[in-house]
Amino acid sequence: MSDTVDFLIIGGGPAGLAAATLADELGLSTLVLDEQSEPGGQIYRGIETVHPKTLSLLGEDYGQGAEIAQAFRKSGAAYKPDASVWRVDEDGMVAYSHNGKGATAKGRRLLIATGAMERPVPIPGWTLPGVMTAGGAQVLLKSAGVVPSGRVVVAGCGPLALLVTQQLVTAGVNVAALLETTRIGDYFSAARHLPKALRARNYLSKGMKMRRSIRAAGVAIHSGVEKLAAIGDNRVQSVSFQSGGSQSEIPVDSLLLHFGVAPNTQITRQVGCDHEWYEAQRYWRPIRNEWGATNCDAIAVAGDGGGIDGAVAAALTGRLAALDAAHRHGVIDSVERDRRATPIRAELGIHSAIRPLLDALFTPPRDICAPKDNETIVCRCEEVSVSDLREAITLGAMGPNQLKSFTRCGMGPCQGRMCGLTVAELIAEANGEPVENVGYYRIRPPIKPVTLGELASMSD
Amino acid sequence: MFRRLHEPDGQSVSIDFEGEIINVAAGETVAAAVLAAGAEHSRTTPVTGATRLPFCMMGACFDCLMEIDGIPNRQACMVRVENGMKVRRQEGKRRLEA
Numbered sequence: 001m002s003d004t005v006d007f008l009i010i011g012g013g014p015a016g017l018a019a020a021t022l023a024d025e026l027g028l029s030t031l032v033l034d035e036q037s038e039p040g041g042q043i044y045r046g047i048e049t050v051h052p053k054t055l056s057l058l059g060e061d062y063g064q065g066a067e068i069a070q071a072f073r074k075s076g077a078a079y080k081p082d083a084s085v086w087r088v089d090e091d092g093m094v095a096y097s098h099n100g101k102g103a104t105a106k107g108r109r110l111l112i113a114t115g116a117m118e119r120p121v122p123i124p125g126w127t128l129p130g131v132m133t134a135g136g137a138q139v140l141l142k143s144a145g146v147v148p149s150g151r152v153v154v155a156g157c158g159p160l161a162l163l164v165t166q167q168l169v170t171a172g173v174n175v176a177a178l179l180e181t182t183r184i185g186d187y188f189s190a191a192r193h194l195p196k197a198l199r200a201r202n203y204l205s206k207g208m209k210m211r212r213s214i215r216a217a218g219v220a221i222h223s224g225v226e227k228l229a230a231i232g233d234n235r236v237q238s239v240s241f242q243s244g245g246s247q248s249e250i251p252v253d254s255l256l257l258h259f260g261v262a263p264n265t266q267i268t269r270q271v272g273c274d275h276e277w278y279e280a281q282r283y284w285r286p287i288r289n290e291w292g293a294t295n296c297d298a299i300a301v302a303g304d305g306g307g308i309d310g311a312v313a314a315a316l317t318g319r320l321a322a323l324d325a326a327h328r329h330g331v332i333d334s335v336e337r338d339r340r341a342t343p344i345r346a347e348l349g350i351h352s353a354i355r356p357l358l359d360a361l362f363t364p365p366r367d368i369c370a371p372k373d374n375e376t377i378v379c380r381c382e383e384v385s386v387s388d389l390r391e392a393i394t395l396g397a398m399g400p401n402q403l404k405s406f407t408r409c410g411m412g413p414c415q416g417r418m419c420g421l422t423v424a425e426l427i428a429e430a431n432g433e434p435v436e437n438v439g440y441y442r443i444r445p446p447i448k449p450v451t452l453g454e455l456a457s458m459s460d
Numbered sequence: 461m462f463r464r465l466h467e468p469d470g471q472s473v474s475i476d477f478e479g480e481i482i483n484v485a486a487g488e489t490v491a492a493a494v495l496a497a498g499a500e501h502s503r504t505t506p507v508t509g510a511t512r513l514p515f516c517m518m519g520a521c522f523d524c525l526m527e528i529d530g531i532p533n534r535q536a537c538m539v540r541v542e543n544g545m546k547v548r549r550q551e552g553k554r555r556l557e558a
Contacts, residue, residue, distance in 0.1 A: 035519060037487075037540060042518050049487060051466060084538070117520045127523075129501050129513040136517035139537075140462070144485060144492035149463040171465060234511050235500065253461060264520070380515070380523060383507040413522040413533070448519075449533055 005029040005078075007325045008092060008107025010085050010267065013041020014311045015303025016113035017068050019318035019325075020077035026326040030077040031105060033096055037081045039069045041115055042135065043311045046143040054145045057170040059163075061206075061311070062142070068315060080105075087445035088112070088271040092298040095458075097450055102458035109298055109325040112268055112286075113318060116261040116304035119283070119364060120418045121156065122371045122378050122386075125230030126257065134164040134258035147173050150253025153239050155179035155228055158260040158362045162210045169217045177250055178214060179241055181259075181365045183224035193357035200354035222248075226367070230255050259364045262421065263305045269443040271296060277436035280359040281308065282369055283421065284440060291324035292317055300324065313351045316344050370425040378426070379419040381412020389423065393430045400424055400441045413449060416441040462495045473543040484541050491517060491524045491537035494547065502526055502536060503550040525550050 007023045009016045012034030023030045032039075040047040044065025055063065072079075080098065087095040092110040096103055118133045125131065134154055140146040147168060152175045154165045165178050197204060215221055227242045231249070240249040262283035265275060273286040273294040285307040292300040302321040303314035320341055327337040371378070374387035384407050392406035400416075400423050403409055409423060410416035416423075420441050428435040468485030475484055477497060484493035491514040494502055501511035503525050514524035517537045524536040527548040536547070 035538065053466060117518065118516065127510065127512065127515075129511055132514070133516050136515060139517040140492055140495065141465075144488040144496065145465040146462050146488075146492050146496045147465060149461045380521060381505075383505060383510070413525065414520065417520045417522075451531075 003031060004106040004108070005031045006107070006329055007031075007109050007111065007322070008094060008105055009033070009111045009113055010088070010094065011041065011113035011115060011303070011305070012036060012039045012079070012081070013043060013113060013115050013303060013314065014065070014068055015115070015305070015314040015318035015321075016041070016111065017072040017318070018315035019111055019113065019302055019322040021068075021071045021075045022319045022322040023325055024075040024077040026322065026331055028322075028326055028329060028331065031107070032072075032077060032079050033083040033085055033094065033105065034079065034081050035084050039072055039079070040065050042139065043115075043314075044069065045139055050142060051145050054141065054171075058142065058167055065311070084448050085267065086448040086450050088267050090271055090296045090298065095445075097448070097454045100451075100454060100457075102450065102454040102456075104458070107298070109300070109328060111292070111318070111321050111325070112271075112299060112301045112305060113303045113314075114264050114267055114305045115314075116308055117264045117417065118160075119259045119262050119368070120422055121257040121259050121368055122376050122422050123228045123230060123257070123368070124373050124376050125232065125236065127377050127380055127383075128230050128232050128236045129234065130232065130236035130253060131230045131255045131257065134161055134256040135261070137254075137256050138164050138167065141167060141171065147171050148254035148256070150174065151176045151251060152254045152256065153177050153179060153250055153252045154256045154258070155181075155225065155239065155241070156258040156260075157182045157364070158258055159207065159358065160261070161258040162207060162214065164256065164258065165214050165219065166210045169214060169219060175217075175219045176252065177220040177222060179225040179228065179239070179243075180221065180223045181225050181228075181368070182361060186361055186363075190357050190361035193360055196353050197357040198353075199350050203354045204357075226365070229373075259368050260362055261304065261308055263307060264417075265305070265440075266415070266417065266443055266447045268294070268301060268305065269440065270445055270447050271299060273299065273301070275440070277434075278307065280356075280363070282364055282425070282435070283308075290320070292321040293324065309352055309355060313348055316348045316351070319344050320348075369422070370429045371422065378422050379407075379409040379412065381414050381418070382408040382410075384409040384419075386426070389426050390430065393427055397427075399427065399439055403427065404441065410441050415443065415447065461498050464496050473541055473545075475541050475543075475545040475547055477547045478549060486541070488541055489537050490526065490528060490539045490541055490545070490547055493541050494526070494536060501549065504552055506553040509552060
């Protein structure tokens with residue numbers, strides 16, 4: 001059984017919700033398929049069910065998600081939660097699993113709004129229990145009011161590392177230290193982006209305020225941190241690092257890592273969208289026009305899945321994609337589409353103004369992109385190490401797909417989500433070529449595990 | 461380890477984690493419930509038998525694979541708890557029952 005709608009959206013974060021709300025208002029039949037159980041995506045995870053006490057410590061920006069979710073709930077757009085998409089076709093046909101059954105839906109126009117995921121952080125010991133992404137810890141806080149107990153260290157760079165540190169401190173968690181890989185000098189070199197960023201000075205002042213309050217709460221902040229490693233036998237017991245020329249080790253119960261986020265390109269790759277390498281933040285993003293449209297005729301991308309720009313910008317690009325969908329369906333003419341887009345683009349310009357500064361300030365460090373330590377695991381699923389990969393590259397593995405056949409790297413259940421960026425960087429480094437020439441894994445359906453029972457249930 | 465900021469108020473459900481009955485908050489994921497219960501690991505890897513716990517909590521890393529109600533290879537961070545649910549660690553490769 002297949003539902004056909006004018007506008008099918010994959011993903012219930014700010015981009016998908018805002019797109020659906022506007023598309024419905026414009027009269028398009030709209031369906032949102034969401035892998036989560038309730039609207040909000042990861043950024044507004046748990047926004048409808050969050051405990052009031054937890055809500056108060058998460059801060060204002062998170063609270064804004066409630067408005068987006070409410071507007072979506074009030075709209076006539078259909079919503080299917082717990083829908084895990086495992087195949088997308090170029091004509092807008094989507095196969096997914098829902099409550100143990102397989103199903104399909106078709107969009108005359110399809111919007112992929114599947115957001116971002118945290119960059120893989122291949123440091124020694126990152127697979128140990130007790131090591132988690134900072135975003136993962138934040139999901140636990142938002143969705144379940146669960147926080148790390150004992151001594152916690154947050155390490156990495158990027159706005160989310162600061163935000164999670166602050167939220168955990170507010171929640172009464174014992175955060176012993178924040179280890180920033182950002183160096184003092186990076187602040188100066190990023191400063192040349194300041195004039196433009198001043199248009200988004202709200203972000204700047206928020207960041208500085210967070211840093212001050214973290215310090216005031218007694219968290220030690222180390223900058224210019226290098227050679228991070230998680231140490232322990234069956235679980236993490238300490239974190240070691242270098243800073244200012246000296247070696248340190250801090251005992252921990254939890255180590256939270258964060259080195260920025262990258263677009264989740266599993267679906268855009270599987271369906272055949274063209275991608276480009278974004279050098280400033282070292283990730284791939286689908287190539288889109290000013291409405292989010294891709295080279296696949298029926299398919300557009302909105303939100304961080306198309307390039308990292310944050311939650312507010314995600315909702316705006318979702319609206320632009322909805323306007324374009326309405327235009328393609330003949331509901332509004334191009335003049336009306338452009339007229340409605342003008343204020344959205346103006347707002348988008350303000351929110352995007354901060355990006356060059358953030359990109360320059362929080363460039364992922366070289367040894368996170370292409371780890372040096374031979375023993376470090378790159379592929380968490382198949383437990384393939386840096387030395388395994390280097391050896392296979394020396395033997396002549398030319399690209400990520402060949403490396404997969406040589407080593408099984410990327411062949412496990414995560415299908416390369418946790419190693420794809422690292423593998424391309426390692427090949428590029430070894431062969432002295434740009435990452436964009438190396439490319440990425442070929443992603444094939446099913447992009448999520450699907451049982452034979454789920455497939456069998458699709459026959460009716 | 462992990463702790464709860466507040467006890468599950470409103471509805472709680474009980475699940476069976478490795479033979480132990482634990483009370484958890486309705487609506488939370490199996491991964492959150494298992495972490496809050498103080499699990500040392502939620503699976504061992506098929507290749508070296510190393511212990512793992514959930515890593516990304518958003519369905520990307522597949523390190524939270526567990527056996528839930530007899531079905532192996534399920535992402536514990538994507539499945540919500542239900543009363544009476546049986547949750548087991550996934551040790552090594554998933555098994556196929558004949």
